[in-house]
Amino acid sequence: MPPSQLRKTRASAAGAAPSPALGAPGRRPTPAPAVEQVDTGYLETLIGYNARRAALAVIDRFMVRMAAFELKPVDFSVLSLITHNPGITSRQLCNALGILPPNLVGMINALERRKLIVRQPHPRDGRAVGLHLTGTGQKLMRDAERTALEVETDASQSLSATERQTLIRLLKKIYL
Amino acid sequence: MPPSQLRKTRASAAGAAPSPALGAPGRRPTPAPAVEQVDTGYLETLIGYNARRAALAVIDRFMVRMAAFELKPVDFSVLSLITHNPGITSRQLCNALGILPPNLVGMINALERRKLIVRQPHPRDGRAVGLHLTGTGQKLMRDAERTALEVETDASQSLSATERQTLIRLLKKIYL
DNA sequence: TATTGTTATACTCTATAACTATA
């Protein structure tokens, strides 16, 4: 998904220029204009638009680099939470990542088939299953988290260290 | 999609705690721990993770408010670009929004059936079609853009005006 | 030959209902 061509130009002076209102029957003052340079100025004033574009840009880089580990972003998130929360349950993963339980089952099964994680009985709840990394999984995640750090550095290379911290702080204020 | 429960706690001191490495045959020192509070500290250090969570949070608000206009985020983006770029072509929309042409066709058809837009022949390219708002579409978009502004205010209520500007500026540095 | 718009189609992601076993 190439989100190219997102420069700002004034083709229609965003917000002004009432334009002739086509569709009104029997009226067509101008012979239909053509757009030379697309003006995305208005959308660029919206936080949601900018946050989504930024997220997609970083995630695209992330996917390219993580392909070497055969991990999609969601797989990495799941394995990372298991790494830092040994014994975490599927339900806890779903709550933390906003995934619905039926959609997590397949991912967990695939990671288990790859011998990256194992299911252990939960110590206090017979319904639940605790998830743990295998040795293989631990090794993979050490490499994967190092690569994730490289992606971060790449993606934020136009930001100073302070700006990067500020960006993360402000993003958290939006979603927390 | 409720991305609830994303508080930080130290269940495993992120990055430390080598943990017993399950899966190694015939070795099981600890009786499988349980996780009380999920530690998302590591993921929260990643720009991609934070940007995606923030984008989803804002877009969720957006979808709730825009339901009154029967507009999804992508519909709003398309209509907004047509608003500020009368005569824009499908190809230009695809390039600006990162949508693939086959996936835009249905949206354009639906918006045309709702009498919000009309197709006009392109003044200089017989293959292309220029897109324009109807009077109905213009009225809808005046209300929709006002609502979008309210969503912005809502979503960024925990940010100062300066912080909001800073956030957008830093996000652009990520994806531009 | 290349591009615009389009159809058909496949694949992925996300969502809902319902079942089982445990609590």
Added chain:
DNA sequence: TATAGTTATAGAGTATAACAATA
């Protein structure tokens, strides 16, 4: 009765190939 995990399935979003009309 409520919850954890699971199955089946439906729907939305995203992807590629190929075609007709025009450049």
